[in-house]
Amino acid sequence: MRRLLPLLLLLLGTALPAFAQSTSAPTQAFPYTLKTDTLPNGLTVVRVPYPSQGIVSYVTVVRVGSRNEVEPGKTGFAHFFEHMMFKGTKRHPEGERERILGAFGFDDNAFTTDDITLYYSYGPSAGLPQLIDIEADRFRNLEYSEPSFRTEALAVLGEYHKNAAAPFLKMEETLNAAAFTKHTYRHTTLGFYEDIKAMPEAYQYSRDFFQRWYTPDNTQLFIVGDFDDDQVMKLVREHYGPWDRKTSTITVPTEPPQTQPRNAHVDWPQPTQPRQVLAWHTPAAAANTNSSALQTVLVAYLVGPTSPAYKQLVLEQQLVESISSDYVDHRDPHLFTLTATLKDERHRDRVRLALLREVSKVAAGKVDAARVKAIQDNARYGALMALQTPRDVGIQLGWYAGILGTPDGLQRHLAHLAKVTPAQLSEFTKRYLQASKLTQLSLTPKVDSAGGTK
Amino acid sequence: MKTQTLVSLTALLSLAGCASHPKPAPETTPPPAQQATATPSPEAPPAPPSEVPAIPLHQPKPMELVVLARPDTPIVTFRLVFHSGSIDDPKGKEGLTALTATLMAEGGTQKLSSAQLLDALFPMAAELDTFVDKEFTTFSGRVHRDFLPRYLDIFTDILLAPRMDPAELERLRTNAISDVENGLRSANDEGLGKAALDALIYAGHPYAHYTGGTVQGLKSITLDDVKAHAQRVFTQDRLVVGLAGAVDDALKQSLLARVGTLPATGAPRVTLPTVTATAGRAVIIQKQALSTAVSMGYVNPVRRGDPDFFPLAFALTHLGEHRQSIGLLFNELREQRGLNYGDYAYAEHFIEDPGTTYNRTNIARTQQDLTVWLRPVEPSNAMFATRGALYFLDRLVKEPIPQERFDLMRGFLQGYSRLWEQTDPRRLGYAIDSLFYGTPDYLEQYRQALTKMTPQSVQDVLRRRLHPSALNFAFVTQDAETLANALRSGQPSPITYASDKSQALLDVDKSIIPFLVPVRADAITITPAQTFMEK
Numbered sequence: 001m002r003r004l005l006p007l008l009l010l011l012l013g014t015a016l017p018a019f020a021q022s023t024s025a026p027t028q029a030f031p032y033t034l035k036t037d038t039l040p041n042g043l044t045v046v047r048v049p050y051p052s053q054g055i056v057s058y059v060t061v062v063r064v065g066s067r068n069e070v071e072p073g074k075t076g077f078a079h080f081f082e083h084m085m086f087k088g089t090k091r092h093p094e095g096e097r098e099r100i101l102g103a104f105g106f107d108d109n110a111f112t113t114d115d116i117t118l119y120y121s122y123g124p125s126a127g128l129p130q131l132i133d134i135e136a137d138r139f140r141n142l143e144y145s146e147p148s149f150r151t152e153a154l155a156v157l158g159e160y161h162k163n164a165a166a167p168f169l170k171m172e173e174t175l176n177a178a179a180f181t182k183h184t185y186r187h188t189t190l191g192f193y194e195d196i197k198a199m200p201e202a203y204q205y206s207r208d209f210f211q212r213w214y215t216p217d218n219t220q221l222f223i224v225g226d227f228d229d230d231q232v233m234k235l236v237r238e239h240y241g242p243w244d245r246k247t248s249t250i251t252v253p254t255e256p257p258q259t260q261p262r263n264a265h266v267d268w269p270q271p272t273q274p275r276q277v278l279a280w281h282t283p284a285a286a287a288n289t290n291s292s293a294l295q296t297v298l299v300a301y302l303v304g305p306t307s308p309a310y311k312q313l314v315l316e317q318q319l320v321e322s323i324s325s326d327y328v329d330h331r332d333p334h335l336f337t338l339t340a341t342l343k344d345e346r347h348r349d350r351v352r353l354a355l356l357r358e359v360s361k362v363a364a365g366k367v368d369a370a371r372v373k374a375i376q377d378n379a380r381y382g383a384l385m386a387l388q389t390p391r392d393v394g395i396q397l398g399w400y401a402g403i404l405g406t407p408d409g410l411q412r413h414l415a416h417l418a419k420v421t422p423a424q425l426s427e428f429t430k431r432y433l434q435a436s437k438l439t440q441l442s443l444t445p446k447v448d449s450a451g452g453t454k
Numbered sequence: 455m456k457t458q459t460l461v462s463l464t465a466l467l468s469l470a471g472c473a474s475h476p477k478p479a480p481e482t483t484p485p486p487a488q489q490a491t492a493t494p495s496p497e498a499p500p501a502p503p504s505e506v507p508a509i510p511l512h513q514p515k516p517m518e519l520v521v522l523a524r525p526d527t528p529i530v531t532f533r534l535v536f537h538s539g540s541i542d543d544p545k546g547k548e549g550l551t552a553l554t555a556t557l558m559a560e561g562g563t564q565k566l567s568s569a570q571l572l573d574a575l576f577p578m579a580a581e582l583d584t585f586v587d588k589e590f591t592t593f594s595g596r597v598h599r600d601f602l603p604r605y606l607d608i609f610t611d612i613l614l615a616p617r618m619d620p621a622e623l624e625r626l627r628t629n630a631i632s633d634v635e636n637g638l639r640s641a642n643d644e645g646l647g648k649a650a651l652d653a654l655i656y657a658g659h660p661y662a663h664y665t666g667g668t669v670q671g672l673k674s675i676t677l678d679d680v681k682a683h684a685q686r687v688f689t690q691d692r693l694v695v696g697l698a699g700a701v702d703d704a705l706k707q708s709l710l711a712r713v714g715t716l717p718a719t720g721a722p723r724v725t726l727p728t729v730t731a732t733a734g735r736a737v738i739i740q741k742q743a744l745s746t747a748v749s750m751g752y753v754n755p756v757r758r759g760d761p762d763f764f765p766l767a768f769a770l771t772h773l774g775e776h777r778q779s780i781g782l783l784f785n786e787l788r789e790q791r792g793l794n795y796g797d798y799a800y801a802e803h804f805i806e807d808p809g810t811t812y813n814r815t816n817i818a819r820t821q822q823d824l825t826v827w828l829r830p831v832e833p834s835n836a837m838f839a840t841r842g843a844l845y846f847l848d849r850l851v852k853e854p855i856p857q858e859r860f861d862l863m864r865g866f867l868q869g870y871s872r873l874w875e876q877t878d879p880r881r882l883g884y885a886i887d888s889l890f891y892g893t894p895d896y897l898e899q900y901r902q903a904l905t906k907m908t909p910q911s912v913q914d915v916l917r918r919r920l921h922p923s924a925l926n927f928a929f930v931t932q933d934a935e936t937l938a939n940a941l942r943s944g945q946p947s948p949i950t951y952a953s954d955k956s957q958a959l960l961d962v963d964k965s966i967i968p969f970l971v972p973v974r975a976d977a978i979t980i981t982p983a984q985t986f987m988e989k
Contacts, residue, residue: 051526055872086779102780103862105869107811109777124869150953154792161745162795162830166641200952270742271640271984273632305572315569318625321632343628374577381579381598385529388877 029380029414032393035229036407042217043240046397046407047232048224050390056125056225059394060135061402064213065115066189067331070250071205073198075184076156076191079112080199081209083152085119086110087144089137094148097138100130107391114189115331116402122391125227129235136239139219142210146203153199160196167268171275171443172326178264179279179335179439183255211245218247220401225390255281255333262439267446273321274342276352277441278359282336282432285329287404292329293416294428295336299325300375301367301425302358303338309358313340319347323355329403336433345444352440363430367422379417499851502733502921506755508726508820511589513537514889516691517713521706522698522881530602530705531878532595532609533696534713535816535886538687539589540667541660541724547675548989549667552586553623553630554683559584559593561622563611568622571608580605582612587805587817588661591688594879599700606705610712613688620677631672634664639741639983643830643930646739647747650986651928654737655753655823660724663987670989686721690714694886698878726820729753734974736927736941740934741983745794746836747931750843751825752924757802758818758891764903765915766824767801769850772863774799774826777811780866782846787828790959791951793839795829799847812874815883818890824920833931837940837947840927841969845962847922848969854909864904871897923972934980942975 024034035047065078086108088094101108104127110119121131163169172188180186190196221240223232258281285292303309303323313320321341328334338359340351361367387393400409543550559582562568575582580597593613597605638646649664656662663671695713697706731753756762774781776798779789783797800813802822807814826847831839855863875881875897888896931937940947946968955963 052876055876098780098785099862103865105866105872107870107873108779109811122873124872127869147953147955151790151792151951154952155788155795158745158788158793158795158830158832161832162644164744165643165830272636304576306569306576310572311569315622315625318621318628321629343632374573377577378579381577381600384598385579385581385596391876 024408024411027411029383029418030411031384034408034411037233039216039237039241041241041243042215043243044220044401044407045233045236045240046220046222046401047227047229048222048393048397049229050225050393052225052390054125054226055123055390056128056223056227057120057122057390057394058128058131058135059222059224059398060119060139060219061222061398062117062119062214062219063115063331063402063405064117064218065113066187066191067115067184067252068213068250069184069187069191070252073195074202074205075187075195076189076199077202077206077209078117079189079191080153080156081206082110082112082117082119083156084144084149084206085138085142087142087148087152089141089143091137091141092134094144097134100134101127103127104130106131112189113328114185114334116399118395118398118402120391120395120398122389122394125225128227128232132232132235132239136236136243139214139240140243142214149203149206150200153196156199157196160190160193163190167266167272167275167443170266170268171277171441174264174266175277175279175335175337175439175441178262178441179258179281180255182253183332184252185255185330185332185334212248215245215247216240216243220398220407222394222397222401222407224394224397252332257281258437258439261435264439264441266441266443268443269446271447272443272445274345274348274445275441275443276340276342276348277326277337278352278355279335279337279439279441280433281333281437284332284334285403287406287409287412290416290420290424292404292413293420294424295327296379296417297372297375297420298336298362298425298429299327300378301362301371302355304375306371306374307358309355313351313354319343319351329400331403331405335439348442359429359433362426363433365423365426367426369422372420372422372425376418376420380414383414499917499921502731502752502924503755504731506729506731506753506821508728511537511818511820511890512892514694516693516718517710518694518889519706519710520694520696520882520885520889521701522696522878522885523701524699524878527699527878528599529878530597530599530700531696531698531882532593532709533698533816533879533882533886534593534613535694535696536591536688537589537692537890538591539587540663540665541588541726542683542687542721543660543663543667543671546671547679548663548671549630550671550675550679550683551591551687552666553627553672553675554680554687555584555586555591555593556626556630557618557623557680558612558616558684558688560626561619562617563608564615564617565611566608567617568619574604574608578605582609585814585816586665587814588665589819590816592816596879602705606708606712610709614712614715616684618677618681623677623680627672627675630666631669633666634669634672634987638664638666639986643741643743643745643747644827646741646983646986647749647928647930648825648827650737650739650930650981651749651751651825651926652823653987654735654928655751655926656729659727659729659821661819661821668987668989685717689717689720691719694889696882696886698882729821731924732977733924733926734972735977736929736973736979738934738937738978738980739928739930739983739986740980741930741932743830743930743932745830746833746929746937747830748828748836748840748843749825749928750840750925751823752921752926754801754822754824756824756919757822758887758896759893762915762919763801764900765907765912766919767900768863768867768904768907769855769912769916769920770799770801770824771867772855772859773846773850775870776800776804776806776813778870780863783826783843786846787839787842790955791842791949793835793842794831797826797828797839797843799826800824807880812880815880815887818887833933833937835947835949836929836931836937837971838949838966840971841947842966844922844925844971845966845969847920851916851920851922854913857909860909860912864907867904868901871900925972927971927973930983938978938980941971941973941978944971
């Protein structure tokens with residue numbers, strides 16, 4: 001029985017567009033065929049033949065991430081829940097997944113982001129019948145005990161502790177808290193530390209979470225590799241067909257426009273390089289806009305290995321170890337960031353102003369068309385180079401399908417990339433990379449005279 | 455913070471990759487008689503060897519060519535593997551091989567500055583990387599055949615005509631020092647524990663220093679050192695040439711002709727010393743940390759090519775294949791007890807191939823190590839977790855793996871090992887490693903060997919070749935003194951759980967809580983992180 005919290009609004013209707021049946025032919029940018037079907041319950045099933053001699057990847061992407069965590073005290077739950085998805089069902093009790101899939105040698109794992117949760121199994125095609133059975137069963141009928149839930153919460157805490165050794169998690173936590181006042185992107189995928197420590201107490205909430213989000217109309221399945229399509233679809237229909245829940249709709253608070261520059265700072269109590277982050281609010285990635293492609297090109301244009309900033313700051317003046325961006329496609333408006341890893345605190349302003357100058361040039365229309373073309377060539381060939389195994393193909397497809405909400409998300413993204421123009425880059429930069437929308441984060445190592453903390 | 459490049463799989467996988475998995479059926483408590491048909495041998499297991507000699511790896515002929523052509527790809531894969539690594543660093547110039555290789559790969563060529571090199575490679579989305587390990591240095595590349603002629607010029611020029619730009623040397627040296635001071639010592643407790651264990655078990659041996667160098671070693675390197683070192687160690691007689699993918703005869707001939715202008719020979723090969731096994735040492739690296747990282751291991755005479763290697767590797771996979779939830783340690787320590795995020799074991803040195811869960815190729819070692827790695831544990835549970843790993847390792851020596859579990863793990867490896875060879879770079883890597891280990895068709899041979907193993911045959915090997923008493927330990931923790939006292943005292947490590955546990959598990963805990971940690975009270979060293987790999 002679903003128990004709803006006041007924040008939730010339940011709406012019937014599919015979250016994903018229906019592809020009753022379609023086949024997309026290989027293109028130069030993506031040389032594989034996609035066969036897409038949507039089951040009556042709303043589950044999208046994509047198959048991609050790939051010459052992998054008896055190897056297959058099986059990727060399930062659910063459109064749920066830390067973005068969905070609207071209830072106070074429940075941050076980090078999408079990620080925690082990803083852990084719980086491996087805990088079995090009545091028919092396949094805890095441990096049986098291991099024995100069934102392990103016997104075939106499947107690499108079986110998952111990851112969670114702000115917007116999606118992606119599960120993958122990668123191994124011999126011979127295990128597909130068992131895999132389809134056990135996968136459908138867990139997505140339909142997940143069941144785990146409270147002691148098992150409490151124990152897994154400690155593994156999640158261990159994951160947080162592992163990640164907390166480097167400054168990146170703290171930087172992300174601090175930047176998000178400064179840049180977002182209302183939207184759930186205020187917390188990271190791992191969640192607030194206090195909430196992680198309280199996770200063992202939230203057993204009932206975890207059951208609700210499953211009912212709300214693990215629904216066929218919120219899920220896309222990608223099967224890539226060497227297999228018999230008719231046989232696989234027969235099994236998929238048989239096992240996933242009875243799955244009948246409908247996804248919930250929540251109101252994720254809209255982030256009000258930022259009207260003034262903001263600053264945030266981290267004192268890091270261990271030796272590390274100083275860092276400077278510039279972060280602007282930018283539009284969401286979406287299937288029918290080129291927002292994601294534009295920002296992808298803009299990252300390479302401003303701080304890629306052929307950018308003037310890289311040549312000046314990294315190679316010639318050697319003021320920074322590296323410059324980069326942490327831009328990641330998001331379902332809702334998020335951040336476009338530039339990050340400099342400094343060699344010396346004294347150069348902070350010089351580096352910061354140099355990066356801002358590069359942004360101003362683009363905003364003023366000074367865009368090198370030849371460099372834009374080189375970036376597009378890099379993107380096109382890079383995509384081909386990246387797809388070395390069925391696992392690569394499945395995860396790339398799943399990622400863009402999850403973010404953009406359509407199974408052909410990757411192809412759309414690649415098509416958008418090829419069409420970005422210098423004028424669009426300039427217009428976008430002028431509109432969004434403004435001082436009023438900027439949050440700056442600095443990090444400085446603060447250690448005692450012995451070089452470390454006690 | 456999260457980083458994602460254009461459509462980079464590695465970046466995608468680094469976002470928040472994590473696994474959480476079910477535990478297998480309890481396999482901890484029944485007495486041995488119920489676990490396997492074989493009766494455990496009553497004799498004490500043989501003592502570990504007192505020394506591990508350096509039996510040289512095989513030596514392929516100069517510029518031996520390995521080609522794995524296939525018609526169904528437009529991508530060409532290059533893999534040049536030199537039998538040269540950090541063991542070739544002169545004393546006092548630790549890090550020279552890595553800095554030399556990096557300067558060659560990134561610092562430009564005589565025709566192209568480093569910036570021009572990046573400009574040339576970028577539109578091709580071509581890869582050009584180097585990786586330096588203890589004994590091997592790999593220059594690897596991938597390119598779409600649309601750009602092959604241009605790329606071939608660049609890829610060979612980095613070896614034949616590197617720019618050796620002094621400004622680039624300074625840039626890359628600064629980065630390498632930062633990698634030690636800010637990376638290894640400060641931001642990667644797990645990596646620090648592994649490097650500390652390396653330094654401990656290979657003390658006084660050319661493997662002992664961090665491959666990336668020591669702070670003082672890196673500071674002492676001059677441009678002349680780098681130029682001379684390239685001529686000394688990147689030579690024809692140490693090189694294996696690998697090509698895969700869209701390869702034809704013209705490419706083979708062209709590449710061989712070019713690398714044939716490298717110096718024929720250079721420095722004499724480093725003679726690796728025998729490692730005198732010293733068990734029971736512990737190093738505790740002290741630094742600020744929320745949890746305690748644990749690594750344990752010993753120098754292992756069993757390497758690929760030894761008839762005992764496959765059974766040993768199989769058993770260590772059963773104990774803890776890297777980041778696979780099927781491992782016994784993962785299930786017992788993480789899944790059932792919630793001690794940490796993962797627990798793994800390795801029959802040979804392991805370095806994760808980025809973007810995968812598999813071991814890198816071309817990091818072969820004359821003297822291998824056998825290790826167990828516990829991801830960071832709450833400090834109060836560090837001793838218990840260490841004892842837990844020791845308990846399960848000890849059981850491997852004393853009892854055969856139960857038949858049902860044995861069959862499961864055999865099936866797992868038959869399938870999972872196929873994933874290790876799904877890309878051209880990895881297939882090439884295995885073929886090249888096989889030349890040095892003398893193990894042709896290594897993975898197929900492994901799968902064949904699996905079909906012939908039995909619980910008893912594996913256990914016979916483990917009794918002779920797996921030695922928990924030979925272990926040494928490295929910890930990274932904040933309160934080093936408390937941990938050192940716990941190790942010295944040998945006091946039991948009781949544990950309490952936040953949720954109900956089965957009686958079977960609690961019964962096993964009764965054996966773990968007082969389990970002997972084989973650390974000698976007089977062989978515990980506390981090292982502040984900020985001094986690690988200083989010189």
